[in-house]
Every structure is written in C-alpha cells, then in structure tokens.
Amino acid sequence: MDRKLDELLYALMQNMMITISGEKLARDLNVSHSTLARWIEKLREAGVEIRGELFTGYRLARLPDVLLPQLVRPRLRTTMIGRVLYHFYSVDSTNAFAARLFAHGHKIAEGAVIIAESQTSGRGRLGRSWHSEREAGLYFSTVLFPKAPPSLAPLFTLAAAVAMHNASEHYTGLDIDIKWPNDLLVEGKKFCGILSEIQAEVDLVKNMVIGIGVNVNHETLPPDIADRATSLRIASGRIQSRVEILLEFFEEFENIYMEFERRGPSSIIEQWTSFSSFATGRRIEIHDGVRKITGVTRGLNALGALRIEQKSGQLEEVYSGDVVSWE
Ligand code: BTN
Numbered sequence: 001m002d003r004k005l006d007e008l009l010y011a012l013m014q015n016m017m018i019t020i021s022g023e024k025l026a027r028d029l030n031v032s033h034s035t036l037a038r039w040i041e042k043l044r045e046a047g048v049e050i051r052g053e054l055f056t057g058y059r060l061a062r063l064p065d066v067l068l069p070q071l072v073r074p075r076l077r078t079t080m081i082g083r084v085l086y087h088f089y090s091v092d093s094t095n096a097f098a099a100r101l102f103a104h105g106h107k108i109a110e111g112a113v114i115i116a117e118s119q120t121s122g123r124g125r126l127g128r129s130w131h132s133e134r135e136a137g138l139y140f141s142t143v144l145f146p147k148a149p150p151s152l153a154p155l156f157t158l159a160a161a162v163a164m165h166n167a168s169e170h171y172t173g174l175d176i177d178i179k180w181p182n183d184l185l186v187e188g189k190k191f192c193g194i195l196s197e198i199q200a201e202v203d204l205v206k207n208m209v210i211g212i213g214v215n216v217n218h219e220t221l222p223p224d225i226a227d228r229a230t231s232l233r234i235a236s237g238r239i240q241s242r243v244e245i246l247l248e249f250f251e252e253f254e255n256i257y258m259e260f261e262r263r264g265p266s267s268i269i270e271q272w273t274s275f276s277s278f279a280t281g282r283r284i285e286i287h288d289g290v291r292k293i294t295g296v297t298r299g300l301n302a303l304g305a306l307r308i309e310q311k312s313g314q315l316e317e318v319y320s321g322d323v324v325s326w327e
Helices: 003-014 022-029 033-045 069-075 094-103 150-172 232-236 242-263 266-275
Strands: 050-053 057-060 085-088 113-116 137-144 176-179 183-186 189-200 205-215 280-287 292-300 306-309 315-318 322-326
Touching (some): 003 022, 003 033, 003 057, 003 069, 022 033, 022 057, 033 050, 069 085, 069 242, 094 113, 094 137, 094 189, 094 205, 150 176, 150 189, 150 232, 150 242, 150 266, 176 266, 189 232, 280 306, 292 315
Parallel strands (some): 085 113
Antiparallel strands (some): 050 057, 113 137, 137 205, 176 183, 183 189, 189 205, 280 292, 280 322, 292 306, 306 315
16 A cells, blocks of 8 residues: 555645645645655656656646545445545555455455556466556455355356446446456456465355456557457557546446445345346357357356256256356
C-alpha cells in the first residue's frame, strides 16, 4: 500500500498547472525535505512525470492515469465492494498480497479491493503468468467472505465475469463474449482473465480472493500471446478510462453478489448463460488437466459446471479446465 505516495501525488494533482514549492509540500505532508525528495523519485520510477526539484518546486508534466483512492472513493456507488481500497504502484501480485494479509491475521473488510498500477509476478490460471504492464490495464483483487460451501465458490468467479462483461460492454459499446469459465473475449480474443483463490473448511469458504486482470489500454501485446490476446483500446480504436470501467464493475458485481444472497445460484447461472455464446450449441475442446473432452456445449449445471455432449451422446459435466479450441 503506497499511501504516502498517493498523498503526495494527490497534492500535486490538486495544483496541476502550477509549480508547488518543495518547502510547502514537505510542510503539508509533514515530512522532511529528504523524505519528500525520496518519494518524488519513487513516483518518477512508477512512471509519473514530475518536473523540478526540491529548491525550484515541483509540477506534474501531465495528468497521470493513476487509480488514486482519493479519486476513486468519492465516486463509489457501492456499499461494500471497493469501500476499502489498498493501492500499489507496483506489487508482485494483488492476489498474493491479499493472501499475505490473511496469513498475517489482518482483519480485512468484505469487499476490500487491492489494486495495482503494475504487477511484477501477475498470476494467471493453471500456473500461468499475467502480463501486467504499467498504466495499461486493471489489475485488482476483491476479497469476499461468501456464506457458502466451497462447491459454490466457482459461481462467484462466474459472477465476476458477468460483472466485468457488463461493465466493459456498457462503457465501451463493444460486443463482449464470455468463454467458459471466466475469460472475456472481444472479436474472439481474450482481454480479461480471472483467477479466484479460496481458503475453506469442508463446508464453508473462509475467504475468497477474486483477482481480475483487464487489458484496457495496451497498444500491443507480447508476441507470445498476440495471436489470442487483445485490449479494449485495440478493439475499439480509442483509449478507454480504467477508472470508469472499475467503478462500473464494482457496482455490477455488488448487485450480482447481493442477488445471490437473496435468490441463490440461479441468478448467476441465468445471467452467465445469457451473455456467453459458449453456453449452448458450441462445438469445443476442453482440457480439464487430465483429459481432453470434445463435444457440443449444453449449458451449465447448478454449480456452474459446463455440460458437454460427446459424440457418443454421453453428457459430461466439466468443473474446471481450459477451452482450448472452439468453432
Ligand atoms: C487468467 O489466467 O486468465 C487469470 C488472470 C488473472 C490476472 C489477475 S491480475 C490481478 C490478480 N492478481 C494476480 O496475480 N492475478 C490476478
């Protein structure tokens, strides 16, 4: 949590066009000159363009696209999701940070969100990594304490996919698809992935961390994934606002989560099914870690497993895996 750097950046942003004296900044933030100079360097390392030095004063060269809690908080339309925000300029992985908070016994509020401008070891599903370029994407994790058994946990990941589907579609106007279980696609390429991790007893989830990565403003993707990955900017041809998409996601996700508490799993399953072209009648091949299963999709069961009708007519319910090819 880079709270001090956030305070400094917020002070600079409030004086956007003018040079603000180092003396005054240090006084307002109640720190020594050398600490201020160190923090300015840290912000510069994080990509914030700051002109000047301690004795001439400091000025922002351009408005930085940083998800400052000071700017996000007043605009929240939720009562739970995002009410507590941990913000990093750089962290190994927002999911790993959440896990460390739990491991060290910290009290964390439900709906707390850990957000990073960049990740040095962003984690993907099935042991993969997640490309986490600075300022280009959204990289965040939401903490939940669902009153549900572990068998229902995958439903909350589907719910997050529905919420990000709605947020990114409403905001960009693009046509977004959900590939089972929780990849978001635009023009057939992936721009968002979700990694959920739980700690559970046999019949109760103790905590759940839903980590979401969205390629928002990437201009290009690394060559090894460029054939199957894209960004909202590439698909729409214009820069998109990370903060607007984030705020809309918080609202959508809170609504779906609360509806689950009232109505149970059916609302999540219904919404996922209506937004995914993979739900029914799609010929796909899945790897479930052990086997390859080929067949035509026949909807989700009540726990979110994908039903696949194989050539033999046999119906298989797949609980986890990766859709590796589809028609
Ligand atoms: C996938 O493989 O599709 C899931 C990618 C999930 C990436 C996000 S970025 C924020 C959060 N922190 C991580 O280390 N991973 C998730």
